[in-house]
Amino acid sequence: SWTPSGKDSGGAPQLKGARWFSYDELKKCTSNFSQSNQIGSGGYGKVYRGVLSTGQVVAIKRAQQGSTQGGLEFKTEIELLSRVHHKNLLGLVGFCFEQGEQMLVYEFMANGTLRESLSGKSGVHLDWKRRLRIALGSARGLAYLHELANPPIIHRDVKSSNILLDDNLTAKVADFGLSKLVSDSSKGHISTQVKGTLGYLDPEYYMTQQLTEKSDVYSFGVVMLELITAKQPIEKGKYVVREVRALIDKNDETHYGLAEIMDPIIRGAPCLVGFHRFIELAVQCVEELASDRPTMAEVVKSLENILQNDGLNTNSTSASSSRTEFIGSGKGCLKHPYSDAFDYSGGYTLQAKVEPK
Known part of the structure; x- marks a missing residue:
């Protein structure tokens, strides 16, 4: 005690x-x-x-x-x-x-988790502008952990059920149980047993067991895609990152080719300000190679630009599922967690926690 x-x-x-x-x-x-x-x-x-x-x-x-x-x-x-x-x-x-x-x-966060709001469980209506502000708020929280905390902190389990919404729909990143302090910044990464949630998990971190701030950036990119689709990252064996990459059509001026997987609440909106730039940013965040992803500070700047260019005030505020244990085995050179060979659809609800042996 x-x-x-x-x-x-x-x-x-x-x-x-x-x-x-x-x-x-x-x-x-x-x-x-x-x-x-x-x-x-x-x-x-x-x-x-x-x-x-x-x-x-x-x-x-x-x-x-x-x-x-x-x-x-x-x-x-x-x-x-x-x-x-x-x-x-x-x-x-x-x-x-x-x-x-x-x-x-x-x-106490009156409006529960972002996951609950996106699934319709909380009764909170998230229009597009609110989603942009939630993305920006969450990004600012993560950028603070990476850039301003001393020593820096890598969250390691960024996901929509760890983003909470207060009564003004201000986003707050929660659940630091898996977080890692980056005490030796000269090294730039931490060798660690893989932990996180499948679907949000950075494939490079999974395969190399080298944790960097860019692992949080990947997870945040998945959350950005979730703000578009309202679906969990892996549903019925389909992985949202692959779906979005396959569907993107830059010639589609309205929905960028993503209409079929968009949340109907925003798909029907007359004007989705900054939608194309939001998608491009999300796709950059989920690049396979960590070196190709932006930093969280860069993500914040991009989201601020999207909001400011469309005349929205970036300072204004915007409202747990079953887990499958997933064992990451061995060191290095593991199978890619989102490859075709990887079977997500084993008949269980997949909000899998990845834990070490």
């Missing part, structure tokens, strides 16, 4: 601005972790809505007993979150680590 007195520190993280909560406090503010307050769940455990004694509404992520996230991963997430502060990153309010419990207390 970590206690606020520091007597029983057990390696308690050194935190700025994050509060230590007792188990009893969090139990009380969730009405004893009642099912009516449960707002999400995943491999790690459950998420509850709670109201602190101050009246602040929070989301409490409670790891299940014996959860896959060990104390070290938990501590990593707390230490990362407590020292990154940006309007497009989900803010950590505090944590609890006592009585065998691991809990993280976050700002």
Whole structure:
């Protein structure tokens, strides 16, 4: 346990601005972790809505007993979150680590995940301009992690279910559990066991096990394509990146050849400002070679240009599925994860977590 007195520190993280909560406090503010307050769940455990004694509404992520996230991963997430502060990153309010419990207390995001909004589950209507602003906000959050955090941070699991929307539809990137600090910037990459979510996973990282900031850029490009199609990246054995590449028709002035896979909500819109440039940028982000992809800072600049050129204010605000374990084996030279030889359609819902052996 970590206690606020520091007597029983057990390696308690050194935190700025994050509060230590007792188990009893969090139990009380969730009405004893009642099912009516449960707002999400995943491999790690459950998420509850709670109201602190101050009246602040929070989301409490409670790891299940014996959860896959060990104390070290938990501590990593707390230490990362407590020292990154940006309007497009989900803010950590505090944590609890006592009585065998691991809990993280976050700002509450009234409009849930981007994935829920795109699937129609949240009831939030995302028109094209809102989607552009969500893309820009998320990109700014990631660019902050890559360029301004010290040392830089690679998120490693960028996806639509890790982008949350507040009551103004401001996008906030969440879930730093897999994040990696880039402490040796001279090297430029980290050799690491592959982790991430299939569909968003950078193929170069998967095959070489060399993690760089460009791995996040690839995942973000997939999210950009998701903003166009509203589908999950892999559905019914089809991979959105391949579909888009095959369909693009630059002579189609309206939909760029993508009408058949576009979300009907935006396909019928009379004017999709900057649509062609948005598609081109997304395709650059999902280039096979990391060296051919832009940096997140360049992505931010491009998205700002799209919004500004169309007279939109870039500062204005814009509103978990089953997982299949996917084992990445061996070092180096693995099969391309999105090649024709790779079978996605094994009869399961594929929002696969890629975990090391």
